[in-house]
Amino acid sequence: MKKLIFAFIVLVNCLNLSAQKFTISGYLSDGETGEKLIGASIYSKQTLLGTTTNVYGFFSLTLPADTYNIMFSYVGYASQNLKINLLQNEQINLELSSSIQLKTFEVTATQAEQIQERSQMSSIEIPMKSVTIIPSLLGERDILKVIQLLPGVQSGGEGTSGLYVRGGGPDQNLILLDGVPVYNASHLFGFFSVFNNDAINNVELIKGGFPASYGGRLSSVIDIRMKEGNQKEWHGTGSVGLVSSKLTVEGPLIKDKTSLIVSGRRTYIDLLARPIIKQQARKNGTDAVAGYYFYDINAKINHKFSDKSRLFLSTYIGKDRAYATFEDEYNYDNTRFVSKSESDLGWGNVTAAMRWNQVISKKVFSNTTFTYSKYQFGVGEVLDDETFEPDTSYGELFEYSYNSSIEDFTGKIDFDIIPNPNHYIRVGLGDIYHTFRPGVNAFRNEIGNNQNDVDTSFGAAKIFAHELFAYAEDDIKIGSRLKVNVGLHFSGFISHNTSYFSFQPRISGRFAINDNLSIKASYAEMAQFIHLLSNATIGLPTDLWVPSTDKVKPQNSQQVALGMAQTVRSKFEISVEGYYKTMQNLIEYKEGASFFSVGQNWDNQIEFGQGNSYGAELLVQKKEGKTTGWIGYTLSWTNREFENLNFGNPYPYKYDRRHDISFVLVHQLNENIDMGVTWVYGTGNAVTLATSRFPSANSSNKENFFSYFQDVQYFESRNDFRMPSYHRLDIGINFKKERKWGERTWSFGAYNAYSRQNPFYLFFENTGNQTVLKQVSLFPIIPFATYSFKF
Amino acid sequence: MRTLAKYIFFLVIVLGLFGCESIIDYDLPPSDPKLVLNCYFTNDSIWKVDIFKSKSIMESGDFEFVPGAQVEISNQNGTVYPLTYIGVGEYISLENAIPQIGANYTVKATRLNFEDITATAAMPSKVEIISIDTASVQNNGYPEQESKITFLDPANEKNYYSLKLNFDQVTVFQYDSLL
Numbered sequence: 001m002k003k004l005i006f007a008f009i010v011l012v013n014c015l016n017l018s019a020q021k022f023t024i025s026g027y028l029s030d031g032e033t034g035e036k037l038i039g040a041s042i043y044s045k046q047t048l049l050g051t052t053t054n055v056y057g058f059f060s061l062t063l064p065a066d067t068y069n070i071m072f073s074y075v076g077y078a079s080q081n082l083k084i085n086l087l088q089n090e091q092i093n094l095e096l097s098s099s100i101q102l103k104t105f106e107v108t109a110t111q112a113e114q115i116q117e118r119s120q121m122s123s124i125e126i127p128m129k130s131v132t133i134i135p136s137l138l139g140e141r142d143i144l145k146v147i148q149l150l151p152g153v154q155s156g157g158e159g160t161s162g163l164y165v166r167g168g169g170p171d172q173n174l175i176l177l178d179g180v181p182v183y184n185a186s187h188l189f190g191f192f193s194v195f196n197n198d199a200i201n202n203v204e205l206i207k208g209g210f211p212a213s214y215g216g217r218l219s220s221v222i223d224i225r226m227k228e229g230n231q232k233e234w235h236g237t238g239s240v241g242l243v244s245s246k247l248t249v250e251g252p253l254i255k256d257k258t259s260l261i262v263s264g265r266r267t268y269i270d271l272l273a274r275p276i277i278k279q280q281a282r283k284n285g286t287d288a289v290a291g292y293y294f295y296d297i298n299a300k301i302n303h304k305f306s307d308k309s310r311l312f313l314s315t316y317i318g319k320d321r322a323y324a325t326f327e328d329e330y331n332y333d334n335t336r337f338v339s340k341s342e343s344d345l346g347w348g349n350v351t352a353a354m355r356w357n358q359v360i361s362k363k364v365f366s367n368t369t370f371t372y373s374k375y376q377f378g379v380g381e382v383l384d385d386e387t388f389e390p391d392t393s394y395g396e397l398f399e400y401s402y403n404s405s406i407e408d409f410t411g412k413i414d415f416d417i418i419p420n421p422n423h424y425i426r427v428g429l430g431d432i433y434h435t436f437r438p439g440v441n442a443f444r445n446e447i448g449n450n451q452n453d454v455d456t457s458f459g460a461a462k463i464f465a466h467e468l469f470a471y472a473e474d475d476i477k478i479g480s481r482l483k484v485n486v487g488l489h490f491s492g493f494i495s496h497n498t499s500y501f502s503f504q505p506r507i508s509g510r511f512a513i514n515d516n517l518s519i520k521a522s523y524a525e526m527a528q529f530i531h532l533l534s535n536a537t538i539g540l541p542t543d544l545w546v547p548s549t550d551k552v553k554p555q556n557s558q559q560v561a562l563g564m565a566q567t568v569r570s571k572f573e574i575s576v577e578g579y580y581k582t583m584q585n586l587i588e589y590k591e592g593a594s595f596f597s598v599g600q601n602w603d604n605q606i607e608f609g610q611g612n613s614y615g616a617e618l619l620v621q622k623k624e625g626k627t628t629g630w631i632g633y634t635l636s637w638t639n640r641e642f643e644n645l646n647f648g649n650p651y652p653y654k655y656d657r658r659h660d661i662s663f664v665l666v667h668q669l670n671e672n673i674d675m676g677v678t679w680v681y682g683t684g685n686a687v688t689l690a691t692s693r694f695p696s697a698n699s700s701n702k703e704n705f706f707s708y709f710q711d712v713q714y715f716e717s718r719n720d721f722r723m724p725s726y727h728r729l730d731i732g733i734n735f736k737k738e739r740k741w742g743e744r745t746w747s748f749g750a751y752n753a754y755s756r757q758n759p760f761y762l763f764f765e766n767t768g769n770q771t772v773l774k775q776v777s778l779f780p781i782i783p784f785a786t787y788s789f790k791f
Numbered sequence: 792m793r794t795l796a797k798y799i800f801f802l803v804i805v806l807g808l809f810g811c812e813s814i815i816d817y818d819l820p821p822s823d824p825k826l827v828l829n830c831y832f833t834n835d836s837i838w839k840v841d842i843f844k845s846k847s848i849m850e851s852g853d854f855e856f857v858p859g860a861q862v863e864i865s866n867q868n869g870t871v872y873p874l875t876y877i878g879v880g881e882y883i884s885l886e887n888a889i890p891q892i893g894a895n896y897t898v899k900a901t902r903l904n905f906e907d908i909t910a911t912a913a914m915p916s917k918v919e920i921i922s923i924d925t926a927s928v929q930n931n932g933y934p935e936q937e938s939k940i941t942f943l944d945p946a947n948e949k950n951y952y953s954l955k956l957n958f959d960q961v962t963v964f965q966y967d968s969l970l
Contacts, residue, residue, distance in 0.1 A: 771851045774814055
């Protein structure tokens with residue numbers, strides 16, 4: 001490690017030695033809102049040298065003393081060309097205007113860094129502007145569901161927001177909200193994600209060729225950056241939909257210095273249904289309150305101390321809760337009986353981040369971060385029976401609760417070093433302090449006489465662990481054709497009885513065949529120290545996060561990818577990639593085990609195995625113009641192999657999907673009307689079905705009449721049957737209108753427009769003399785309407 | 792955990808509002824029926840096994856008994872006990888052979904047109920009951936009978952215990968636990 005740091009310092013110094021060079025540095029932001037532009041391009045045409053802004057909108061470009069025409073551009077914004085006489089270091093903080101605002105201008109296709117120029121591969125930036133137009137289930141815009149429309153990413157079941165990237169599981173995605181990992185990204189059992197897209201500025205998905213700065217998960221990084229809040233004036237957006245209503249308010253606390261954004265969302269079905277439930281229950285002589293809701297709140301404050309120093313505070317709080325209270329009362333023979341039952345199921349995330357950006361010099365940018373993240377799940381029940389006799393009363397109380405959680409404190413520091421246009425160096429280190437509570441049961445029982453009272457809790461003990469990491473990477477330009485990103489990510493996991501360390505080399509590069517076409521290749525190793533114990537096929541909150549222990553080894557993966565990227569007629573970005581990925585130390589529950597039985601010995605209830613995934617992905621994307629969108633196609637194979645599952649034979653992963661097609665079209669009909677159409681097709685999920693049946697041993701025990709007819713189903717092999725294929729068309733249209741107070745939009749559309757009966761699960765049914773296989777489909781055509789406003 | 796079950800039920804109901812069922816094709820991989828052998832053995836009864844024919848998952852109806860099989864039990868010393876078909880799928884030992892505690896037995900069944908099947912099992916030793924105490928107690932003014940049973944659990948092996956209490960006119964209680 002020491003040698004490495006030394007070599008690194010020498011390298012940086014050497015690069016700095018070249019004389020008479022000056023640096024242009026600064027921030028690029030949106031002229032209207034002051035929101036930072038991420039990944040915008042800064043480019044000198046005459047030297048063919050350039051750079052891009054980082055996730056905080058900062059850039060630095062060092063060039064020999066001369067006069068330059070520097071082009072500043074970003075997708076969807078009018079480019080600006082500045083003539084700079086570079087005789088000293090220059091600081092330029094520039095604001096670009098959104099091309100939509102410039103109706104009178106002829107806006108030419110402006111490009112950020114084009115796809116074939118980047119050394120990074122297997123990475124896609126989500127066009128946030130399209131997200132609001134792409135139709136969605138019940139009109140609830142959802143960033144994770146847009147990510148599911150990209151090649152290499154599979155959705156889980158119908159309507160759910162789980163992500164399965166290149167054959168990986170849903171626990172292998174590093175979902176970062178402003179740099180803070182979010183452990184459970186689902187609301188309502190996975191039908192909606194926790195991210196409110198009104199508060200999001202930028203989203204990037206990385207499926208392979210991971211830069212060294214990311215680590216801790218095997219399959220993907222979803223880097224979500226929240227908006228910073230309008231620096232210029234106060235604005236708001238909001239919507240009223242079928243599922244939830246939301247409101248976002250943003251504006252300057254001190255103009256051009258401090259901004260605030262607060263965004264909230266809540267469902268209200270429970271509030272509407274409460275009187276109905278109450279009334280229905282009354283008819284049966286019961287007092288009942290029951291419902292389900294979720295809410296989330298995003299807030300962020302951004303303060304600029306100076307051009308060189310900025311502070312961000314951001315938080316996310318979200319919760320899902322289902323509750324039911326029943327109270328029964330009746331009188332009989334001078335005795336009153338009161339019976340009360342309360343049940344509660346809740347889960348949610350809390351994250352908080354404090355970040356401090358400091359421009360240390362024209363070429364060095366630093367970011368210091370402290371974050372907190374907690375995911376908690378709890379279920380509880382209270383039963384209280386009381387009996388009142390004329391002269392005495394007694395009762396019985398029963399309380400049960402189950403709780404599990406994971407909690408992280410993280411500190412890290414990152415540096416961006418841009419010595420010259422041929423190098424972009426990132427280094428950093430940090431530590432995550434994890435606290436795992438994999439499941440605690442608490443029982444309380446009071447029967448009236450103290451003698452038999454029970455008050456106890458049992459379950460897995462808390463586990464504390466440190467996850468350390470350090471990384472270094474350099475994006476190196478070698479000549480005009482070759483660009484390579486070389487990096488190393490180190491991570492270590494230390495808990496009380498075990499420690500693991502891992503060095504993960506990362507390399508990716510591109511070779512430009514001509515201005516528009518390049519070939520890319522990458523290799524990345526990843527390690528993951530935390531695991532998700534899950535036996536549900538939908539995103540149930542009971543999924544349990546557990547650490548690596550002396551028995552449970554960290555998960556590892558190796559992925560190699562080869563591809564080609566091309567821009568055709570400056571309009572279409574085409575990328576084709578092939579990948580091969582291997583994974584080790586994957587976990588599954590033992591046959592028959594489930595979270596109900598997970599107590600102190602959860603690590604005895606799991607099996608270890610390996611997996612692989614390989615395939616090819618095609619993405620054709622159009623980002624500019626009236627019609628935008630993409631076509632994605634994935635051809636892939638994904639397998640798992642566990643010594644003690646499926647007789648040790650390899651079997652297809654549940655989400656092994658041979659063909660996966662997505663088609664997304666967003667069209668601007670005129671200034672006020674836009675529409676979106678999506679169509680998806682996927683090979684059916686792999687499921688395990690019984691092939692034959694035989695009488696159980698109990699059936700032979702003919703004295704036991706009740707078990708005489710018990711059948712045992714025989715399963716030949718895991719996941720050996722394919723559900724029917726999945727396909728669906730969604731359509732949506734938005735009508736905008738300017739009002740005195742701002743702008744309103746009516747959105748209409750339909751999910752599953754041709755009402756395809758897609759399989760959700762399968763089961764056998766005996767209809768007298770015949771057994772048939774039936775499928776249950778979830779959503780037929782589901783129309784939606786949403787009213788949204790902007791002021 | 793009833794609560795969670797309740798919510799999942801609730802969820803299924805909600806989804807059921809949208810959900811709909813339809814019959815789909817199931818192309819079963821072709822497989823021949825297999826012999827199914829079931830046998831409980833205790834040291835107070837003679838050997839008896841049941842042999843049936845498995846059915847495809849898509850076939851309904853009762854299981855068919857399989858007569859005409861050659862069935863034999865052998866112990867680790869090589870002693871063989873042939874079993875004889877007596878109807879309704881049952882094969883018994885006409886020599887009145889009785890299983891012994893601790894011995895390893897292998898059962899083998901062969902029949903024309905079926906694959907041979909074998910299985911091996913042993914009978915665990917008897918649970919030694921150390922004491923049984925009973926007492927009458929009062930719970931909220933109602934009389935209750937309390938029983939305390941102490942038994943010896945072999946230290947080095949894991950066993951499932953099933954406790955079955957038979958009272959004169961009262962029901963049977965059963966409880967399984969791994970010790």
